[in-house]
Every structure is written in structure tokens, then in C-alpha cells.
């Protein structure tokens with residue numbers, strides 16, 4: 001794209017491709033609709049200003065604009081060119097090609113026409129023309145309620161085709177990535193039911209549908225018969241859908257409510273007040289009012305994203321920095337595209353498509369944030385589960401933490417026809433310890449006992465605090481006899497422990513009940529009918545026996561087991 005010459009007449013010899021804003025004069029119609037001749041006279045009578053940038057931009061809801069562009073083909077050969085206006089939302093565009101004061105062609109376009117009715121079946125207004133030798137005046141009338149941004153582009157036809165191909169690849173790549181991310185997150189939402197994934201998927205889908213709507217692709221396929229008015233309103237509503245979904249996604253992801261309740265309220269109210277205002281505008285048929293509100297929401301949305309990110313960083317929310325980088329990049333890219341369309345920065349394919357690039361960048365970064373968040377949630381779940389399964393005083397399993405692995409161990413032993421034994425260990429006269437030395441000493445006794453039991457256990461054994469001063473051990477690959485021997489060893493080992501009191505140190509004893517799965521007398525059941533609960537009840541009965549017969553002893557399962565059928 002070469003630098004424009006100072007002369008406003010465009011020379012077509014060796015011309016390849018260029019934005020025409022700085023070669024174009026323009027004025028706005030004041031009330032009455034002008035014919036092309038009247039517009040041509042206005043241009044001839046008083047010199048109208050030349051555009052100051054590649055794109056002529058006049059704001060939202062402005063009067064129709066007349067443009068004048070003069071081309072000169074100094075060569076003998078005809079020049080096949082394409083003239084295009086690269087914003088897809090302009091409603092009505094009439095082009096008049098005039099040579100020697102005679103109208104040689106009138107081209108009507110704009111997004112009020114379905115693609116097949118347009119001069120070229122294209123999302124933008126575009127037509128091709130072969131220019132004969134000499135000067136051609138082009139007068140263009142543009143009428144639109146949306147943003148009046150007119151990036152006029154002239155290209156040699158082969159160049160235009162190349163640009164089309166480049167555009168198709170770029171859009172395919174960018175929107176392909178967004179679509180893949182949106183579907184992936186939708187799947188994650190369906191599987192995990194985590195609402196962040198659903199909102200994120202909706203946010204991306206909303207952005208894509210919004211783009212499809214304002215480029216006319218959506219209307220071409222779905223709402224072609226409903227007219228331009230309906231399409232304008234649909235654009236307006238789709239524009240707010242992704243902003244609203246995006247804001248709720250950010251609130252949920254950053255947990256804004258927990259550390260910035262006021263900001264959270266502002267976000268919630270933003271997502272209510274603007275859509276309601278736009279709806280009221282729709283009821284009163286005030287499209288410009290509603291469009292202004294949706295543009296405000298769109299820009300406010302980008303700013304709120306950044307503010308929410310900064311607030312989250314201050315509150316040390318995990319991944320807040322990534323969120324800030326993503327949202328600031330996207331906001332800058334949106335700003336670049338808006339300024340390109342408004343003629344503030346040079347208009348070219350990079351500045352115009354910056355919004356899509358920013359969106360894809362943001363989408364990828366947010367997907368990373370989401371993945372990290374998901375990972376963190378999983379880690380927290382593991383930690384929470386560990387806490388829920390652990391006895392805080394002794395750090396061994398509690399009953400809950402014992403139950404599931406014990407069932408697994410027991411079933412495995414039964415399936416492999418192996419032995420398994422249960423020990424119930426209860427500290428003797430523990431109430432007296434508490435009464436005599438206080439609860440702190442009592443706690444110390446429980447802790448020491450648990451620690452010694454854990455030390456004595458093999459890796460494959462399972463230990464848990466079963467109740468106040470009672471412990472359970474499940475010994476894998478152990479017969480009742482072996483369990484009994486082991487119980488005897490730990491009884492002696494625990495008796496050696498000493499706990500400090502305020503004056504002295506004390507020791508304590510335990511009673512242990514043992515039951516082994518090989519001792520079928522237990523329930524007079526076959527091994528494969530025996531349950532873990534049966535075995536524990538047998539060990540409990542044995543423990544009861546140990547307590548009753550004087551404490552500080554090991555008793556194993558015998559004929560007195562409650563499961564033994566009375567003879």
C-alpha cells in the first residue's frame with residue numbers, strides 16, 4: 001500500500017491497491033435527498049474537505065454522506081479495478097460512475113440487500129469496473145444509522161483477489177480457533193457443570209455470532225427475509241450478549257464478590273441497566289439510542305475487565321496477572337480497531353482486524369487461566385478430602401478415612417483367598433488419666449499411642465482412630481494367629497511409652513481385640529460371605545472380653561463371638 005500523492009486525482013497507471021480516504025472529498029446531506037447531479041454540483045460549486053485519514057469516520061446516527069473520488073487512467077489500456085467499502089454494516093450505498101458529465105453506471109449496495117442482490121456477493125460493499133482512458137468521477141452516497149465509518153479501498157482486480165484469499169485464511173484461522181475453544185469449553189461445562197466453562201463458551205460464541213451478524217453472514221443464512229431493520233436490531237442485541245456473558249464469566253472466574261462486593265455490584269448492574277435501556281430503546285423504536293448504549297456497554301465491558309483484573313491482583317487471586325495481560329491486550333486491540341474505523345490511526349488489514357487478533361489472544365489466555373483454576377480446584381479437593389479423612393489430633397485416618405480403603409483391602413483379600421486381620425486397640429482407664437492429669441495430658445497419651453501404632457504398622461496395614469481413645473488396625477495378609485502376635489508386641493511397646501505430666505511422667509496400657517478372617521468360627525459363615533463389618537464386630541467382642549477379664553491384654557476371636565450360633 002503506497003503513500004498517497006498530494007494531488008487528489010488518483011492515477012490508475014501502475015496502481016495496485018490503496019485506501020482512498022485522503023483522495024476523497026465529502027459532505028453530509030442536510031435534510032433533502034440529493035440526486036447524483038445535485039451532489040456533483042455541490043462538489044463543483046464549493047470545494048468540500050478531503051478526508052484526513054484512510055477511513056472517513058463521522059460517528060453514529062449521522063446524516064447521509066456524499067463522497068467524491070476522481071480517477072484518471074492515462075494509459076491506452078483499460079484498467080480493471082475493484083472499489084470496496086470495508087465496513088460491512090453500512091445500510092445503503094449508491095455509487096454513480098460519471099464520465100464527461102454522463103452517468104455511465106449506477107451501483108446500488110449496502111447491507112439492506114441480501115448477498116446475492118449485492119453488486120458482489122460479499123460481506124462488504126464492493127463492485128468491479130473496467131476504466132477506459134481518461135477521467136472518471138465516482139460519487140458515492142452512504143446512508144447508515146450505525147457508525148458512519150467509510151474505509152474506501154481501490155484495488156487492481158488481481159490484487160483484490162489476493163487480498164480476498166488472505167482475508168479468508170486469516171478469518172478462517174481466527175474464527176476457527178475461537179470456535180474450537182468455545183466448543184471445547186462447552187464440553188467441559190457439560191462434563192464438569194462448572195459454570196465458568198459455560199459462561200466462557202457463551203462469551204466466545206456470543207462474540208462470533210455478533211461478528212457473523214454485523215458482517216451480514218448470519219442474516220444471509222437465517223434472517224434474510226426479515227429486512228434491514230430487524231437486522232440492525234439483532235446486531236444491537238447480539239453486541240450486548242457477549243459483553244454480558246463476558247462480565248459474568250469474569251465475576252465468576254475472579255470471585256470478585258468475595259473481595260470487591262461494590263465492584264461486583266457495579267458489574268451486575270451494568271449487565272442489567274444497559275440491556276434494559278437497549279430493550280426500552282427497541283420498544284420505542286430508537287435504534288440510534290440503543291446502538292449508542294450497546295457501544296457504551298462494549299467499551300465499558302473492556303474497561304471493567306481490566307479493572308476487575310487489577311482488583312483481583314490486589315486481592316492476590318490466583319492467575320489475576322494472566323487475566324490482566326489478556327484483558328489489557330484485548331482492550332488495546334479493540335481500541336486499535338475502533339480508532340482505525342474512526343480514522344484516528346491508519347486503516348489497514350492489521351489495524352482493522354486487531355480486534356479479532358486481540359480476542360483470540362484473550363481467548364487463549366483465559367483458557368489457560370481456566371485450566372489453571374480447574375487444576376487448583378482439583379488440588380484443593382484433594383487437600384479437602386485429606387482433611388475430611390484425617391483425625392486432626394493424631395494425624396491418622398478417622399473412621400471416614402478408614403472405611404473406603406478398608407473395604408477395598410478386605411474385598412481384595414477375600415477375592416484372592418488371602419488372610420486379613422482386624423485389631424481394636426483401646427487405652428485402659430483413660431477416663432482416669434483425663435480426670436487425674438487433665439485433658440492436655442489425655443490428648444498427649446492419645447497422640448503418643450497413635451504415633452507408636454503408626455510406627456509399628458507395615459506400609460500395607462491400615463490404621464485409624466476409631467473413637468475417643470480407641471484405634472483400629474487392618475492387617476493385610478495376616479492370619480488371626482499372626483495378628484495376635486503382632487497385637488501382643490504393640491501392647492508391650494505401648495506400655496513402655498511415657499507421657500509428661502505437670503509433675504511426673506506416666507505410662508498407660510491398652511487392651512486389644514483381634515479377629516482374623518481365617519477364623520471362620522466368627523459368623524459360622526464362609527469366607528466369601530463374611531463382611532468387614534462382621535470382622536470388626538468380632539474384634540469388638542474380643543476387646544470387650546479383654547476389658548472384662550482385667551485389661552492390659554490381647555484377646556482373640558473365639559467361640560464366644562456374637563456371631564457364633566448358640567449351640
Ligand SMILES: Nc1nc2c(ncn2[C@@H]2O[C@H](COP(=O)(O)OP(=O)(O)OP(=O)(O)O)[C@@H](O)[C@H]2O)c(=O)[nH]1
Nearest residue numbers: 426427428429430431432434439442443468469547
Ligand atoms: N483427652 C481426651 N479425652 C478424650 C478424647 N476423646 C474421648 N476422650 C475421653 O476418653 C474417656 C473414655 O472413657 P471410657 O469410655 O469410660 O473408657 P476408659 O476410661 O478408658 O475405660 P475402659 O475403656 O473401660 O478402660 C472419656 O472420658 C472421654 O471424655 C480426646 O480426644 N481427648
